[in-house]
Amino acid sequence: MLGIEDKYVLAAYLLCIGSAALCVIYGAINWNRGEEPVEPDDVRWAEEEKKVEEEL
């Protein structure tokens, strides 16, 4: 298959494509899921992070 005889190399080749496909499918299915409200912790964190970045 695909000109690769060694089954472990072929497995790696196909697993690379398969796992990328898994990522695409997962991402597509969950495209609109996982919305989270911004909590006070998040805002405080972001403000502190901005300060850290600016100091640099």
Place this chain on the structure above:
Amino acid sequence: MLAQTLGPLEIIIVVVYLLAIAYLGWLGFRRTKTASDYLVAGRKTHPFVMALSYGATFISTSAIVGFGGVAGMFGMSLLWLTFLNIFVGIFIAFVFLGGPTRRMGHHLDAHTFPELLGRRYRSKFIQMFAGLVIFLFIPLYSAAVLIGGCAFIAQQFGIHYNVALLVFSVIIAAYVVVGGLKGVMYTDALQGSIMFIGMIVLLIYTYVLVGGVTGGHEKLAALGADQPNLFSKIGFQGWAAMPAFGFGDAEGAADPKSYYDLWWIVISTITLGVGIGVLAQPQLVVRFMTVRSRKELNRAVLVGGVFILIMTGVAFTVGSLSNVYFMETETVTGTLLREADGKVIVKRQRNINAAKDPDNPDVVALPARLLYLDVNGDETADVHLIASAPGKLQAIMPKAVITPTGYQVGDTVTVQPRASAYMRALVPRGKDTVECMTSRIIPTYIGSAMPKWFGLVFLLTLLAAAMSTLSSQFHALGTAIGRDVFEQATGRREASIGVTRIGILVGIVIAVLISYMNPGGGFIIARATAIFFGLCASAFLPAFLGGLLFRRVTKAGAIASMIVGFLVTAFWLLLVKDAEAAALGLVFKVTGGKPSILADHATWHVVDPIIVALPASLIVMIVVSLLTKPPAAEHVERCFGRKK
């Protein structure tokens, strides 16, 4: 010389690109387009921007030139690393770790990876220890990135490696100073897009060149059967096949003690060391904290999976397939400037099919007839070599064809080298000596097989890959020494900013020095990357995952795990794993001249520390946590949020 090989158009394109990057960095500076700005403003980051930015940080010249070159040397078995890059580095990381990291980071107000660990376990020691390890070892990884970029620049423009290093370091330093450290999302995303396009073109062009997907693979497999190869003693079985697998003495093999070495190099060091280590990479972990919600992570999985496939998958496939091109297609035409008997250094201190050099026993070298050809008309030689005694030196270029047959010095000759990629990746080393450099395989292939304009596209690809990774590394390095070590030790917040800046400067200088001393011989890029990734995995991964996902893991458990992971890795690198131990030198004093305390036993001396250190670190964490009092309930609640 640079201006000679580069036309005005090419210089303009590079300058325009650098200006565009600088402009985007400046925009980010002015209009504050960092991830946390989005978060403060309560706005969303575009998923493509988030994923490309993460991908550009993740993938560097080390992966493309360094590991791509290793694939050129050892073949497609390296695709196992691509699989782990996608499945572990993207899927598992984004789906299972991204959300918890973000939540815990925000709950604890942690801004660096060591700070996250330190606050989760309420331990200054953990934060400082992690900060120190990162500060001390990240320059090794930065050097790997620099060497990868310089190897390409040197090859592409025919300049000396040290000149390339100087130019490259100045560009990187300027980029970092101009504000690249802020991790401006759009700059990284632009870099990611350039990398993506460059690699797609490389893949398509290569498959067309070698006769299609199936055809190319078939040719590659057929070439591998053409034994003996330089690496057949250590288990190489062809570029489209896995190396021989086993542990201990291989009965019936020409060299029973070494026959399984290559499998362990490819799988334990390259695949597992890097493939798993990515989960505890400080500069990548902090990226998860900058997203607004799980939704962005979900969306980024889609883009990230494809991006990594196109980066490392293409680099490793093209690296392997370059052997087909070099063996079957490549011809080199130029003026023969000189012909001389010399030698080619093929590998330092590894048990392969070549004899030790009598003048320098640390080096394995083959005698060769060297042809000095001027290809581009600048009257300086690009070296090509030919075996002096066909039949004896199958590993070099026994089938080379030179036309016309009665050539003389000064004639224009056409050479069809018909050699492996490794044998074509040469760098001059003194008079009539050349060295095979793994890091030159991808640059040599692109210089020889691809059209000239692509060299430029690829240069931009590599600059992009290097800049985005280096800036995040230096960011991690600076905050590690400033915020995590100095500030924790002294409590002086203001002064820590200065320490951070000095730390970054010191880090850059150390990385450049390491690159200066290791111009890409052997597979230094892959090894240096693997050491850093492996160290992160063994020292940090159990404490990070345990702290993130399990309430029961205690401060004592985490400290014990980190120390054991670090010490076992250090012990293994100093005394057991021969390549690293020999480079560090201590082992010779302990053993009286052997490169490993297990040098007399088969296989052990090529096993990567991660195989021993990670399980040890994990077990210690579990056992010590179970033996110590659980963390206080209110602190656990603060870390994880209220139980639902």
